[in-house]
Amino acid sequence: MARRGEALRAHILDAAKLAFLESGFERTSMDAIAARAETSKRSLYAHFPTKDALFLAVVERIRALFGERMRTPGEYAGEPLEAVVQYCGRFLQLLRWSSVGKMVRLGIAEAERLPDLASGLYDVLFGLTVRDLASHLVTASGLAADEAEAVANELIGLTIHPLLPRLLFGVEPLTEETPEEARLAADVDLDRIRRLVGIVLPPPSATPSGSRKA
CATH class of the missing domain: 1.10.10.60 (Homeodomain-like)
Incomplete structure (x- = not known):
């Protein structure tokens, strides 16, 4: 039919x-x-x-599909910091997937000729992730919006390094198999991310109210 x-x-x-x-x-x-x-x-x-219109529609479709796979931090765990750990881990897991890794490569390849399209891809994959994480930090950790955004950017940056450049340059292969969330603990070193979260965002009892260690 x-x-x-x-x-x-x-x-x-x-x-x-x-x-x-x-x-x-x-x-x-x-x-x-x-x-x-x-x-x-x-x-x-x-x-x-036009082909530009088609590509923009593809970007919007990716935004919806990627958002469904990532979900929001609060859906990963009841404990706020563990939710952050698993959310960052899920992002790293998805970056290994060929569908996502190739999309990052495509955005980089087209950045000079088609900056608007490239920035749209960046926002779908990284901007959306940072915004959702920052929103969770405001609600769960009581951070001000600007500080939550800075912390979210720092956590995502620490999480994806050094794997992302290794994937982009082909030092490590992308995986063709769809990354299932049930395999998160097997696919990603969550203990490493817990250590990073502990450094960047100590538990509330570790700092005076309204402040965060540098």
Whole structure:
């Protein structure tokens, strides 16, 4: 049965995402995407008048799918700091996945020619993660919004280093298997992240009210 309406649109976005990841934005033609989606160019252009519009729609689809996989920190554990640990660990786990790692590479590759599209990808993967973590820190740890954002950025940066550059340069391979949250403790060194969280964000009893160690 031929796909129509929203079903066809979603199918085109999935096909386009795979094409962009494999060949990059510049080398991926609308002809190739139409062929991969097994639809006509007329149908493709009816949904997406330009390749830029299609790429932006792919970014928004990734935003929704990535957000569903990450969820929010408070959903990981009842204890606020352990929730932070597992949330950061989940982010690191997802970065190992080829679908996410290749998207990071794509954003870097297109940053000079297509800065708006690249910054959109950055926001989907890193901006969204930092904002959700900062929001959790405001609620769970009582930090002011600006301090929570700084702490969230620091924690994410410490968590992903040195793995992210090793993945980007191919020193460590990306994994093709979808990373299941049930395997988080096996896939990620959560004890390392706990130590980092303990340094950057000590328990409330360790510092005077309203302050945090540098």
